[in-house]
């Protein structure tokens with residue numbers, strides 16, 4: 001991992017802010033990987049088109065991603081309120097997605113208003129949308145240091161009953177929320193980003209960790225399992241493509257499994273860019289999980305156009321790459337490189353039967369968290385452009401004969 005990438009990864013976590021089936025793929029479909037025949041008649045018209053010359057296949061011929069990959073894994077997209085009613089993103093979701101993840105509305109902030117008081121309004125709206133459209137829902141997430149409301153930690157830490165009180169709040173929250181969504185989500189990211197970003201420790205030194213050590217992870221998984229015996233339970237993390245961080249994450253997983261903690265799978269966020277990481281690095285992460293007989297989910301995939309130096313993640317940010325403007329030569333090059341990266345990654349995912357869901361962190365380029373992180377700047381990290389049309393990257397993963 002480069003220093004810049006390492007820095008980026010660290011700050012990603014620290015400062016950035018009707019069930020169709022169980023987590024397995026299922027269904028028919030015809031994804032052929034990198035070398036097989038084309039998957040659908042509709043994609044044949046796209047053969048060998050070239051975005052470099054400005055030409056992409058007719059959007060109306062685009063095959064549904066959820067069909068293309070149905071025999072391999074679910075196709076997911078992260079959804080913020082508003083995207084379900086927006087014409088562009090609604091059309092993409094209904095046609096292409098077999099799974100959605102709430103980008104923010106199923107986290108403890110906003111759901112956990114105060115101890116025992118919950119606001120499910122936005123989350124229930126999203127569940128209703130998913131059910132209406134036959135889309136499964138990934139639960140994201142139960143415990144994340146960035147979105148743990150302060151009421152969890154209220155009280156005097158020196159008081160003898162403090163730890164028991166905070167533990168009880170955590171377990172009550174998880175029990176109530178998992179029960180509320182029982183039968184409506186197929187899996188939960190139980191804990192999110194609990195791994196240290198550097199070798200100074202194995203665990204993130206969050207408030208949770210400072211109070212409980214690693215035991216809070218165990219409490220969270222056990223409470224979730226008790227509330228719903230069949231929902232699949234994940235530990236979700238970023239930078240699993242970095243071998244050192246992967247090692248720390250797997251130490252945590254092994255520690256929990258040795259205690260009998262009910263972990264079903266590992267979520268790999270995969271916030272990557274056009275030039276990083278290598279397929280080999282990502283494959284190492286998938287293989288490490290398979291070796292524990294666990295499920296792999298790709299949970300937050302996007303491919304940024306930028307590979308900034310570490311200073312861009314400082315305060316204030318400096319040295320960030322110059323904005324790439326749509327329509328320029330730099331944009332054309334970036335779209336090509338992005339399509340190649342997406343193709344390489346999807347070919348990898350499709351070659352590992354342990355991968356049961358692949359979720360993009362957004363729907364189309366008109367809404368992405370990367371337009372404000374690490375700085376406010378245009379970014380185009382998804383498979384559909386700002387108008388909702390399939391990009392080179394879409395065609396690269398949908399049609400093996402397409403030339404980006």
Ligand code: G3I
Nearest residue numbers: 012013016017080103104107140146147192238269300369
């Ligand atoms: O909806 C409210 C709005 O009513 C209010 O006026 C506004 C004022 O700030 O906030 C809006 O909520 C924002 C929400 O996104 C919806 O847009 C929150 O402030 C904002 O903090 C929240 O950010 C999300 C962040 O997680 C925290 O939940 C980002 O959209 C989301 O992309 C990001 O996702 C995380 C993953 O969960 C974990 N991995 C990293 C990834 C990127 O940071």
